[in-house]
Amino acid sequence: MWFWGVSAVIFDKGSRTINDACLIYCLPGGGVELNPIPISLYLYILCYTISLQQRGTSAANMSQKEVNGSSHRGKVLTLETMNQNVRQVEYAVRGPMVLRAVQIEEELKKGVKKPFTEVIKANVGDAHAMGQKPITFIRQVLALCAYPALLEDDKFPEDAKLRARRILDGCGGQSIGAYSASQGIECIRKDVASYIEKRDGGIPSNHENIYLSTGASDAIVTMLKLLICGEGRTRTGVMISIPQYPLYSAALTELQGVQINYYLDEDKCWGLDVGELRRSLTAAREHCNPRALCIINPGNPTGQVQSRQCIEDVIRFAKEEGLLLMADEVYQDNVYAEGCVFHSFKKVLFEMGPEFSSVVELVSFHSTSKCYMGECGFRGGYMEVVNLDPEVKAQLTKLVSVRLCSPVSGQALMDVVVNPPQPGEPSYATFTKERAAVLADLAEKAKLTEESFNNVPGFHCNPVQGAMYTFPRITIPQKAIDQAKAAGQAPDQMYCMKLLETTGICLVPGSGFGQREGTFHFRMTILPPKEKLKYVLEKIAEFNAQFLQDYS
Amino acid sequence: MWFWGVSAVIFDKGSRTINDACLIYCLPGGGVELNPIPISLYLYILCYTISLQQRGTSAANMSQKEVNGSSHRGKVLTLETMNQNVRQVEYAVRGPMVLRAVQIEEELKKGVKKPFTEVIKANVGDAHAMGQKPITFIRQVLALCAYPALLEDDKFPEDAKLRARRILDGCGGQSIGAYSASQGIECIRKDVASYIEKRDGGIPSNHENIYLSTGASDAIVTMLKLLICGEGRTRTGVMISIPQYPLYSAALTELQGVQINYYLDEDKCWGLDVGELRRSLTAAREHCNPRALCIINPGNPTGQVQSRQCIEDVIRFAKEEGLLLMADEVYQDNVYAEGCVFHSFKKVLFEMGPEFSSVVELVSFHSTSKCYMGECGFRGGYMEVVNLDPEVKAQLTKLVSVRLCSPVSGQALMDVVVNPPQPGEPSYATFTKERAAVLADLAEKAKLTEESFNNVPGFHCNPVQGAMYTFPRITIPQKAIDQAKAAGQAPDQMYCMKLLETTGICLVPGSGFGQREGTFHFRMTILPPKEKLKYVLEKIAEFNAQFLQDYS
CATH class of the missing domain: 3.40.640.10 (Type I PLP-dependent aspartate aminotransferase-like (Major domain))
Incomplete structure (x- = not known):
């Protein structure tokens, strides 16, 4: 057999950078011959060699069908053959907690007995789902845009019509059904x-x-x-x-x-x-x-x-x-x-x-x-x-x-x-009142939540200065941490899942958002109507007391 | 200086697969010593060497700021430093032709004289922009969903209200403003x-x-x-x-x-x-x-x-x-x-x-x-x-x-x-009439377009059996092809651009969709109202005659 060596590189031991490269010929008689080459050529050969080797491996170890991932015996698209970057994606706000919440809702509908009568989804900032009413002016303009025949209707205020006409004039064919x-x-x-x-x-x-x-x-x-x-x-x-x-x-x-x-x-x-x-x-x-x-x-x-x-x-x-x-x-x-x-x-x-x-x-x-x-x-x-x-x-x-x-x-x-109603426009008073009412209600619920959680043993809750969530730090006893870890669960996920099963309240564990190692939290929206929010806060306090007792 | 060689590979010349690998020591005295190693180790060394070399190059040629792409003298995000996959994306339907069409519209607004008075965007399947009226029933349901106070309005038919109520019942808080x-x-x-x-x-x-x-x-x-x-x-x-x-x-x-x-x-x-x-x-x-x-x-x-x-x-x-x-x-x-x-x-x-x-x-x-x-x-x-x-x-x-x-x-x-109106429901007759009118009009325009284009010298137009576009093959004289290529343009792009500048009609060149080498096409939607479509077809025929003459 006749061999030829591809390349060799010479390192300077101190700096570990490449100083020189050469081709090596292993002569049939047993001798070796070195020919210097540029480093760029050496790198090109390395890359080429790797690609050859990869192709060689796949070709050697797999049938053609397998190489093509297209064996007709199985699925084209499986957990193993799908895009693994997508597979690694996690999104806790709509994660396993919510899937379980939806299941529980189904179970309640089917008459399965639970220690509660409804699932309260406090996991997501979804104001209308929590009962907040839409702002009248916004919806009037949208209805006018959707069905412009209403522009002739006296029941709609002029400022809403003005907004709708301006929007429709900006649309192709004056229709919000055209691409923009x-x-x-x-x-x-x-x-x-x-x-x-x-x-x-x-x-x-x-x-x-x-x-x-x-x-x-x-x-x-x-x-x-x-x-x-x-x-x-x-x-x-x-x-x-x-x-x-x-x-x-x-x-x-x-x-x-x-x-x-x-x-x-x-x-x-x-x-x-x-x-x-x-x-x-x-x-x-x-x-x-x-x-x-x-x-x-x-x-x-x-x-x-x-x-x-x-x-x-x-x-x-x-x-x-x-x-x-x-x-x-x-x-x-x-x-x-x-x-x-x-x-x-x-x-x-x-x-x-x-x-x-x-x-x-x-x-x-x-x-x-x-x-x-x-x-x-x-x-x-x-x-x-x-x-x-x-x-x-x-x-x-x-x-x-x-x-x-x-x-x-x-x-x-x-x-x-x-571009909301301005002073002097017919919808101004109503719009301003509705807007202020929503924000005042949220401000009150922010305060209520903070105070309530800071009275729960083991909770520490920063003020909800803005947005629409609270993210209190909670205490999880070592026994619960150990049990969760043994089950391959994040401890705050176990906490939230038990809360869901016990009270119907759906929260998102802090681990879904990231937190300092060894600390535990959950996210809860402050959006539920005040009476429901009070109920939620009470139920969480009760659950927490029981949880601490169970794992003490 | 003391040198050490990293590796060598032995190829079998016939199969071009790696059979053996070894370490090479270049001894100070001038001799060479070979030590066999597993191929996997050889590949690992290759990869490591490449990564070292890349790091060495960057470290040697750039300051730390530059390595991080974050020199505060220039932009973080430039054509060179952005995601090159995104840069390579092309989307002809809204490409350079449309950008120019929008510019021309602006010029017309500013009073710039053109051989036409409006831009006709036949590049995209946008029915409403071309004057097609929305189906009444669809928009009634949407208005009801947007502004449920209208559910009390006698002017809206019961079947539209039924649909709206069903949709709203499926929404969180009965609002289409909730996440689904x-x-x-x-x-x-x-x-x-x-x-x-x-x-x-x-x-x-x-x-x-x-x-x-x-x-x-x-x-x-x-x-x-x-x-x-x-x-x-x-x-x-x-x-x-x-x-x-x-x-x-x-x-x-x-x-x-x-x-x-x-x-x-x-x-x-x-x-x-x-x-x-x-x-x-x-x-x-x-x-x-x-x-x-x-x-x-x-x-x-x-x-x-x-x-x-x-x-x-x-x-x-x-x-x-x-x-x-x-x-x-x-x-x-x-x-x-x-x-x-x-x-x-x-x-x-x-x-x-x-x-x-x-x-x-x-x-x-x-x-x-x-x-x-x-x-x-x-x-x-x-x-x-x-x-x-x-x-x-x-x-x-x-x-x-x-x-x-x-x-x-x-x-x-x-x-x-x-879930459209059914026989017996109040909106059925109107809905059916509107729907049939749109489809009959499109069918007529499909036929008209095919016949008209097949009468244009150099055009070959397949029947528009369905969808809403025609994709005729056009003849571009060699002289025009040469001129386009010299300008770095696709020949059908040049054709469409000249058509736009001459007539205000915006089409998409076939090169934006792919076509057999040496053939040329454009895509035109058949959506313009019949009279406007006739005008468009005439103008294209006129332009084409002039184009063939100019480049004959």
């Missing part, structure tokens, strides 16, 4: 820009930087799609708070971005500390390429409202470290605690002067699903992009165009949200 | 299943297999996400027709699936031939792992309606070759040509007997955007999954839950589509 421009209907984007300007004390907003989206989730995932690339150590990393809203971790898993955790400080009311950001970033740079920093303000699931100073610090940090900022501000109208004010990242950025406002890339997200309207089902949302490279903006527009457009009824709803 | 279950509202999925059963002559459909989606596009991309995985030769390949609807190529590019082209036979009215499927599959198996076969029936952009025999052949092929079938059937109600009937893949599959119906994995897509309703803006859609592995179905449900749910107004609209 992929970025969203132009006149609605202009209304969004005006709203932002007003909110931010006159800082300009350009409708060309507004993208209407299918809820905020869609816009967040779209931005992550643009950002995430690279392999190994150059793979894009994205910083997210812990606890986080699990859309972020789910999207990062699916897109194979590197999740970089920074921890909020529970003892400082879930405060965000730049020192912690820096620690987290420095550690991440060892293994990936951090490029974006996500902030949720007001916080989900943690309910804190960030101070102006904190936002300034974050912006300064992002500039110093060259990070794109993603500001999830969908709870911007949900601020309850005295002394707390919502500051948009956009406003603070521009108040910091051109040194910052002309440099830092910022994307801010909003939604029709939260705030006082709670119109989750319409999947309305927008993002404003600031300082985005114009070429990247063109790519963003192209990417969203593949899905044609976001739902036009959701766009219309967003228009009403940013 | 991620798979869609249960009672609507049941209505969809009943509709499918009726359509398919009683073949059972289970609502647990129905997923409501944000238009069909969303569902198609979701299925592709589940399917696409693997690397190199094991990377998932997906077979799509050429010409195709460019959502498929765009999604495959973004998800890095391998696009496998099979060609429709233009000379046989865009027929689908199993021989061509086999040729395409065999060639693809050399470099990827084909796992799915997509069919669009009725065809987009090609307008053919497949025969029952053809569908049977495709199903047999899919079974033999172990391919999952994705049937894009959004034009199922758009069939015009005499003798043509829509056969659903589901129905044919079940009629072929359990040997097929219990084995072949099939996903079928439908939408509210096409057919007689043309309600694109609502982004309603569904998919039915057949024979999907239950574990994969659970993964699918989890994946869609990350986005919470599809727009509930689109779900409601889908419910009306699958």
